[in-house]
Amino acid sequence: MKPNLTSTLRTLLRRALRIIPPLIALGVVVWLVRSRTGPVEVEPQEEARPMRVVEAPAVDLIPRVIGYGLVDAANTWRAVAEVKGTVVSVDQRLQAGQLIAQGTRLLQINPADYELAVARLQAGIAEAEARMEELDAETANMAASLEIEQSSLTLAETSLERLRELLAQEAIPQDQIDREQRQVLQQRLAIRQLENAIALIPARRKALEAGVAALDVQLRQAQLDLDRTVIEAPFDCRLGAVRIEKGQFLTAGQVLFEAFGTDAVEVEGKFRPEQLQSLLSEEKRIRLTADLSMELLQELFDLTVMVRLRNADWEAVWPARFDRLRESVDPRTRTISVVLRIDDPYTAIIPGIRPALVPGMYCSIELQAPPRPATVIVPRTAVHGDHLFVLDAEQRLRRRPVVPTLFQEDFAAIGEGLEPGTVVIVSDPTPAIEGMKIEAITDAELISRIRRQAEGEAEVRP
Template sequence: MKTERKEILKRTLLIFPVLIAVIGVGAMVRSRKGPEKLPLKETARQVRVITTRATDVVPRAIGYGYVEPGQVWQVVPEVSGKIIEVSPNFKKGSFVKKGDVLVRIDPNTYRLTVRQTEASVGNIQARLTELNRKEKNYQSSLEIEEKLLDLKKKELKRNQRALRSHSISDSTYDQAQMNYQTQLTRAQDIENALRLIPTTRKALEADLEQYRAKLEEARLDLRRTEIIVPFDCRITETSAEIGQYAPAGQSVATADGTATAEINTRIPMGKMAPLLRAVGGKPIRAGSEQTDQLRMDKIKQLFGLKVRVRLKAGSLEADWNADFARGDATIDAQTRTLGMIVVVENPYDQIIVGVRPPLVRNMFCEVEISGRPISQKVVIPRSAFHDGYVYVADSAHRLKRKPVTTDFAQTDFYVVREGLAPDEQLVVSDLIPAIEGMLLAPIEDKALSDRLMAQADGRSDIR
């Protein structure tokens, strides 16, 4: 009996806690309140915005190209000979000045040629002098012979009268006639010699001119034995030494001029159009009175073009002011770009050690060409333009989608033609998804706005 009581007691003790738990859970369920119903509330999406502003836009185009010297001198001897002397600066990388003697070729052969030709000229001049004297002598002799001929003629006439009166013999008359003919022949010989003198003189004068030309050529060849530097330049290559024979027409060195550096940059036609669209607000049309202004030497002033050349090489950044020189005559068939040649004047005078190096051949540079400002245009960042539309926040901070037409694009922004006015809140955040009418919490991005204005009006670089 005691054992049964113990078992009953154990079971009772096990069931009692379970009953208490069930009663407690039931009480909690009955006392539980239903879910609290809250009113619906729209969450605003936080976005960055800028306030659109109108500004004078400076159209700019960026291109790239390699530096070439404005002048290149191929040092080519015009006469052959052995090199007997070179300038101390006849070395790659050295600078030489205009008028310096760079190379001297052995002049002895050319001096001898000059002397020989001078002797030939002197010989012909002496022969001309002799001919002039001979002409004077012939003229004097002719006067004498003509007087003697007149006397012989009078004597012959007297003998003719005497012969008719039988005062002289036939042989005496024949002798008088022979004397007359002899004197006539002598006078005619002198006249013939005088007639030949002008022809002889012309021949000698022609020979004199020929030898004078040879003398001038010989003297020119003698001067050519000294190769003179034609302009300030820098030696870029040498291929001759003292004692080496230099044949005429074969290059012995190359030098680049230091006065100017040129960059031939390629720019897409679409980028150049905003720079060249108008003069004084009026387009230039073919056949107008202004067509003659399109000469290359006036384009810079006509369109107000300004050029800046930049070099970026690692941590080194340098820039130069440049001038628009000319445009290429053709369009590149593959890239459809227009070649623009710009010039930097006196690049070696602008060297700043460690800051601005000289512009040398094959240096790769960026070229920025800017035109006259276009008055009061709204600009927007490229990231805010979505296939012909932009997003703005209206006065109720709701997202609105607006169609926009652009005029032209620069590297980081578009210039708006129509569809967007100043003082609108332009959304510059990338909204995904962008649902028209959604509530926005706009935050003004002043840094982006200031950077955009600085790029548009030309106060900062465009990239």
């Protein structure tokens, strides 16, 4: 019996060990569930996005654009030999780079042949004039002879009448009448010949006058050719390459040298059409038509022009004036050429500071339009097409439609839709959610920079 009892106790003990641990674990779980506390509720807070902002100022805007171009002489003289001949004298200053005053005799072509031609034609004219004087004397002689012949005719006709009366009385023979009548006819013939000769005098005079006129034209041409043997500077200039020397034989049409006027130079700057358009106010753009004269176009633009030449150690500036627009648009760059004129580029020389402005120099050109007062400006990056983003009084983002009128450098001018002092968001707010909270970070350096650019105090970039 004892072994059976022991076996039963062991079986019960094993079953109890299987049941008790799960019961204990279940009790612990129940206790934990009943003794735990509920979750703490936290009120949600809106997070503000940090962004750079500026207050839009109103400034006296000076529209400016930058272009580049090469300097060229306003007046260029290409000296060409107009007559042929040997060079007999050359001025010692006839060298490349020399400054020459107006009227300076630079070279002389041998004038001997042209002087002979002038003398020959002068002699021809003198001969023709002598023949005209001879014709005048001949005319006077013919007039006197005609008068005598007419008197002789009168006497002959009177004598013929008397003889006819005698013939009627049969006092003289018929042959005497015939001889007297023949004498009358000869007198009439002489008178007719004189009258014909006198009638031809005007035609002979016209022929002589025409000959004198032709000789006079030839004389003037010969005198011009003689004058052309001397080559003088037509204006104050600076010589370019010289291609002649003393003793050289020149042919008509041969290029001798080039010279560039020193009274003024031109700079042909290249600008995009939208750059030039930005210099005009809305009122002036309406007046801009294709049939405007150059004078009205100059008045319309009314530009202040500065030409700059930079080197590693210095910068030179020349005031210039708007002269004209070129006739066409560059087909490659789609730019318009604006020709600017600088007067007296040599008299404005400052040694070590401003050199002479000579052809071939590559310069920058700044065009300034008249100031536009009280113009609202914003950073260029703040404008997104036809709108920008501003902050309201609660520091929340709002979308504001605007009308930009000018984009220049780092700023844009706003024509409509924005009041001065409005806080404008400069940073990119993408994604831009209307009404989202903004942490404003004022960019004082940016607003200072665009203000100086707009008022013309900072250097403009292309």
